[in-house]
Amino acid sequence: MFKTITGIEPSKKRVIFFYGLLSLFITLAIFTLGLYFYLLSDVSDRTYAAKKALSDRMNGIFTELKQAAEDSDLSCEKADLTRLRRVVFYSPTLKEIGLFDSDFRVYCSNLGPTDFKIYSSIAARITKSKDRKTVSLVNSNTLGESTFFAFYQRADGLGVNGLAPPKNIAISVDQILLPDYFYELTIGKQVFSSNREGIGSDVLAKQEESLADWSMTLVVFLPSSLYWHHLWSISPFILLSWGFLFAVFYIGHLVLIYYRRSLRHCIKRAIRNNAMEVYFQPIVSLSEGGFHEMEALIRWRSFRHGQVSPLVIVDMADRLGLIDDLTWMVIRKVGDFYREYPEQLRDIKISVNVDRHSFLKDYFAPNLSIILGEYPELKGRLGLEVTETTALNSAELPLMVSRFEDIKALGIGLSVDDFGTGYAGLDFLRRFPYDTLKLDQIFIASLKDDQFTRQILTSVTKLAKELNMELVAEGVEREDQLNAVRELGVDRVQGYYFCRPLPKDQVIAWFEENAAN
Ligand SMILES: Nc1nc2c(ncn2[C@@H]2O[C@@H]3COP(=O)(O)O[C@H]4[C@@H](O)[C@H](n5cnc6c(=O)[nH]c(N)nc65)O[C@@H]4COP(=O)(O)O[C@H]3[C@H]2O)c(=O)[nH]1
Structure with a gap:
């Protein structure tokens, strides 16, 4: 029976061509769309995970600041300096810490007594914020370069500010998103950490998450080069699946003919x-x-x-x-x-x-x-x-x-x-x-x-x-x-x-x- 079915050469060629094309089309559709949706879902999951890690890090920083504020008073004695230095020494993120008074004047840092005023715009944000907390990106007095600042003020006016290189904050995001995805992290309108310049290809999709408590926005980019790279790396599976699907179709076709002729x-x-x-x-x-x-x-x-x-x-x-x-x-x-x-x-x-x-x-x-x-x-x-x-x-x-x-x-x-x-x-x-x-x-x-x-x-x-x-x-x-x-x-x-x-x-x-x- 099979001999007679497959023995008809022209129709066999047509059948093979048809099922070859159909299985190729289906395989490509499944893999290209599947990969696209997989990457979309992956970028979405990893963006969410990065947001969570960032949020955890910020909570950690504010726990440290809160503790330091609880332990401090308005003096800048040796004991106070030692305490501040200990906070910096044990902090996974902060590089410097300072105390300010109710006039937003920084009077003490772990480096010694100091005297300068916090920018009035930042002071206003601290005052307006729900828990008297805020973050900012400004030039540091000591480092002179764009630096991440976190501020916390007690109800009685005594406040603590912590300083860290933006890299220290963004490291948790890097660990989750790199090397696959490019991202841009901003505080307000200021870019805080970014590698988007390196994308070098079209952007296939982007995912945005905002951390409202810290006025932060994380935008993650899915570059089309990543998509093509993955597609290329799975090409052996695509070929195998094509062959497998073709075999399934062709055998199914023979079985159907056999049955119809039964x-x-x-x-x-x-x-x-x-x-x-x-x-x-x-x-x-x-x-x-x-x-x-x-x-x-x-x-x-x-x-x-x-x-x-x-x-x-x-x-x-x-x-x-x-x-x-x-x-x-x-x-x-x-x-x-x-x-x-x-x-x-x-x-x-x-x-x-x-x-x-x-x-x-x-x-x-x-x-x-x-x-x-x-x-x-x-x-x-x-x-x-x-x-x-x-x-x-x-x-x-x-x-x-x-x-x-x-x-x-x-x-x-x-x-x-x-x-x-x-x-x-x-x-x-x-x-x-x-x-x-x-x-x-x-x-x-x-x-x-x-x-x-x-x-x-x-x-x-x-x-x-x-x-x-x-x-x-x-x-x-x-x-x-x-x-x-x-x-x-x-x-x-x-x-x-x-x-x-x-x-x-x-x-x-x-x-x-x-x-x-
Ligand atoms: N439910 C259902 N069953 C059907 C139908 N048509 C045929 N059959 C069944 O199939 C049997 C064989 O039918 P047949 O080959 O036409 O065979 C027929 C006929 O061609 C054959 N026959 C008639 N004269 C002679 C004869 O002189 N010598 C031989 N060897 N056979 C003969 O004897 C058979 C007589 O028919 P049956 O004994 O009834 O036996 C019938 C009947 O049981 C149908 O529409 N519905």
Whole structure:
């Protein structure tokens, strides 16, 4: 099967090209978008982590300042200097610390007594702030370069300021964001720490976080060079995934084709699409020398599987849960046949095969009645041949009798098919006599030569007469079999000897030809 599928070169090339392109497109879409969203989420997470680290560092600084303020007074004695020096010595961040009074005059630092005024703008910010805390970026008196300052003032006016190189503050941000992302950290409008000059490519996205308590803003940039760098580094995975996805698509394609071409799927589709045919085999009456009955038999030639045996169709339909759909299809086709040849089929009864278990279903008789409504031509002419593939249990037996009564009430004849080889029990015949008994062809084949078979069929013939049932001998192929059947007293005969099952137009032609003879 695979050989035939893959053997068609041009379509195989097209399929490979199509799935190759599709899998490439999907792989690229997944990886490029996936990487983009991954980096977006990463930059967002790391910006948030950097903000948190920065916030922790600022809280640490203010805890130190607060402690120093608690321990200080307005003097700048040796003990005071020692205390301030100790704070600086143990501080992870601060390089210098000073004390100021309620006039914002710095009177003491860890370097010794001093005297200068804090900028009035900073003093105003301290006063206005919620906890009398603020930060600033100004030139240091001692260092002379842009320096980070933190200020804290007690309620009684004594304040502490700490000084640190901006790098010391930004180190926690560096640890989290570098070397992948570029960032800019500002206090108010002043840039405090930045490496954005080094981006050197387009910015794919940026993330902003603000630390309102400290008037700080952290902006993190995702450079497109980082994106391309990552994309390049995962290119082996992209290639592998492309190959894998292509294999999945291609194998899936083969499996799908295999399934679509499988008998099971074709039968399902044919039943659903009403795409099967029905052949008809006449049943001849020996005494009258004519024919008034036919059996409808399913026929189906699959494009891929050739002629499929009716037994295989029925078995598969049963397993697919479509056996009733098959029955409705055949009955409707019989109805169409009557409609097409109303004259020729005026006196002809046609029987359709139905598995006995279908009768047990609640909906069977009501559905049948609906179809009879659709096809009034079937009334009084449709017969059902009950194929007895399984035995009935004691609970099913009375139910079946009542179902049969419902069917008979619709004017439908019932015959038991393959009598002698199926499960048609004598008990059931006693409770519910069928209209017709069809003797299985296996008996007819050995009737002439086998004494035992003859004895059985003689008894069955007697039983049928006593129960007022018609008898049909199936599978009569030769004249000697016909004579043996006639000797037995069976009047109606079906078999290749007279006619094989034929399509509708041919069976009509056969009728016309044989009626003329
Ligand atoms: N060797 C030989 N065979 C003869 C002769 N005369 C008739 N036959 C074959 O014997 C079978 C008679 O049908 P069946 O016993 O109901 O047996 C049927 C019936 O049980 C089932 N079947 C056929 N069509 C349907 C259907 O529409 N629905 C259901 N449920 N079963 C069906 O498939 C079985 C086989 O059907 P077919 O292959 O059409 O086989 C038919 C028919 O072609 C003969 O002289 N010699």
